[in-house]
Amino acid sequence: MRYVKIKSQWQGHSDCSGCGVRQSALFADLREEDLSSLHETIDDLEFERNAVMYHMGASADCLFTVRRGAVKLLRYTPDGTQRIVRVLRPGDVAGIEALLQRPYQHTAVTAAPTAVCRIPVEVVEGLNRSTPRLHRRLMDKWHTALSEADAWPSELAAGSAPVRARMARMLLRLRLSAESDLALRLALEDIGAILGIKVETASRALSALRRDGFIVPEDRERQFYRLDVASLELEAMGEVREAE
Amino acid sequence: MRYVKIKSQWQGHSDCSGCGVRQSALFADLREEDLSSLHETIDDLEFERNAVMYHMGASADCLFTVRRGAVKLLRYTPDGTQRIVRVLRPGDVAGIEALLQRPYQHTAVTAAPTAVCRIPVEVVEGLNRSTPRLHRRLMDKWHTALSEADAWPSELAAGSAPVRARMARMLLRLRLSAESDLALRLALEDIGAILGIKVETASRALSALRRDGFIVPEDRERQFYRLDVASLELEAMGEVREAE
DNA sequence: CGATATGTTGAAAAAAGTCAATGGCAGTGG
DNA sequence: CCACTGCCATTGACTTTTTTCAACATATCG
Numbered sequence: 001m002r003y004v005k006i007k008s009q010w011q012g013h014s015d016c017s018g019c020g021v022r023q024s025a026l027f028a029d030l031r032e033e034d035l036s037s038l039h040e041t042i043d044d045l046e047f048e049r050n051a052v053m054y055h056m057g058a059s060a061d062c063l064f065t066v067r068r069g070a071v072k073l074l075r076y077t078p079d080g081t082q083r084i085v086r087v088l089r090p091g092d093v094a095g096i097e098a099l100l101q102r103p104y105q106h107t108a109v110t111a112a113p114t115a116v117c118r119i120p121v122e123v124v125e126g127l128n129r130s131t132p133r134l135h136r137r138l139m140d141k142w143h144t145a146l147s148e149a150d151a152w153p154s155e156l157a158a159g160s161a162p163v164r165a166r167m168a169r170m171l172l173r174l175r176l177s178a179e180s181d182l183a184l185r186l187a188l189e190d191i192g193a194i195l196g197i198k199v200e201t202a203s204r205a206l207s208a209l210r211r212d213g214f215i216v217p218e219d220r221e222r223q224f225y226r227l228d229v230a231s232l233e234l235e236a237m238g239e240v241r242e243a244e
Numbered sequence: 245m246r247y248v249k250i251k252s253q254w255q256g257h258s259d260c261s262g263c264g265v266r267q268s269a270l271f272a273d274l275r276e277e278d279l280s281s282l283h284e285t286i287d288d289l290e291f292e293r294n295a296v297m298y299h300m301g302a303s304a305d306c307l308f309t310v311r312r313g314a315v316k317l318l319r320y321t322p323d324g325t326q327r328i329v330r331v332l333r334p335g336d337v338a339g340i341e342a343l344l345q346r347p348y349q350h351t352a353v354t355a356a357p358t359a360v361c362r363i364p365v366e367v368v369e370g371l372n373r374s375t376p377r378l379h380r381r382l383m384d385k386w387h388t389a390l391s392e393a394d395a396w397p398s399e400l401a402a403g404s405a406p407v408r409a410r411m412a413r414m415l416l417r418l419r420l421s422a423e424s425d426l427a428l429r430l431a432l433e434d435i436g437a438i439l440g441i442k443v444e445t446a447s448r449a450l451s452a453l454r455r456d457g458f459i460v461p462e463d464r465e466r467q468f469y470r471l472d473v474a475s476l477e478l479e480a481m482g483e484v485r486e487a488e
Numbered sequence: 489c490g491a492t493a494t495g496t497t498g499a500a501a502a503a504a505g506t507c508a509a510t511g512g513c514a515g516t517g518g
Numbered sequence: 519c520c521a522c523t524g525c526c527a528t529t530g531a532c533t534t535t536t537t538t539c540a541a542c543a544t545a546t547c548g
Contacts, residue, residue, distance in 0.1 A: 086394075150349065154320070188496095207496075442506080490548100492548105500538085510529080515522105
């Protein structure tokens, strides 16, 4: 898998006060006056699908808030294959390790057309010094990242359940929101990199779920699946017993 | 698997200034005067092997610094089996989510005789208000936790490599330090819960490595393996090619 | 309209799981 | 002190799941 398209489009400086994800994002607790000085330094970027936002190991000078779309965080295993360790959604922060002067720990690739805010580290550091309000939010972001990272191996990794159940869990996780029945439709290769299976296995598992009517591709855009949430939740438990 | 022994032994109030892991732990950057007020509230605890430090879901009012031994963090999969998501070593912090008034996200069980400091949340919050020095350390702890959590699925989970390679990686990770060739010896059930395999498979993989002379049980204590680090690092890469 | 990507399907091979039997060791109680 | 019991680890034979290899379909894009 190679991502050569790094095209991004500069959409202007960000206007935080009008931002749709602000309440769930990093700057939720800040006041207007804290933000007023920022418009110059925070950029609004749009990426198409499969664009590389940053590379693992590169020196990290910016962090990103996802405003729309989805971002996959990749890591390379010792034998060279890659694995997706998390998928970020609107409100999530990518590259938070920049705050520690560490190189990026993942390669970030968009999994859909995606809009982000690019925030230089110094901005966050500056705000952090001038107001303690950011502080709590930062810990919060660390926490949700960690929480996701922990859930991943226990729910999605092989060994915890047969492929069909893990596929169901993944689909449920990829929903646009907790109430929505629309889920992001990833490439088979990505699904394989999440669940630790080969594309063929992924294809077979999806076909089976499709045959059973638990997932329906949204046809106009092939960007989403419509899920039968209740049934998938049953599948996600593994062991579906017949009523007796 | 059931952990009924919750015996812990109170070893007195902690004396941070003389603590062996202080430079790697949470309070590294604090001054003597910051610490002087603490001795009353921070307790020194000793646990035997397989003692439960706290339970997933319980309300979190303390966090813990590991001083000696090892702690496994468990999570339950949707179908009830458990999975080890991380193993903490001296200098690591357990239950950091307490700072966010969240319930504990894991069940913490000692994987060896273990000594910890138990620190009430209010203490950390208090210090956090009075000095900004703790701040950076906290982010640091979040970061190492996240880093570990991310490494786990990409290196250890099934799908990334055959069992033998993953077993090698796990053994190398369980070394007492990066230079040591002694590694913590876990029960097969624990190994299974880390790698996502059954005890039988774990036993077979270990037997094979033992036959090849890559690991030797330390006999007096059955608490450690002595590793042939170089060979295991080769194994860890997977695909060992013959020189041609 | 081809050419390259990505997805699908089948059949055979390999890996891991399951089931079942056995061995070793520690702690218990006669 | 020794048999007994329970727990954990080991090993073998067999089953199931997943991978592998290969062929083919379908879509996408210039």
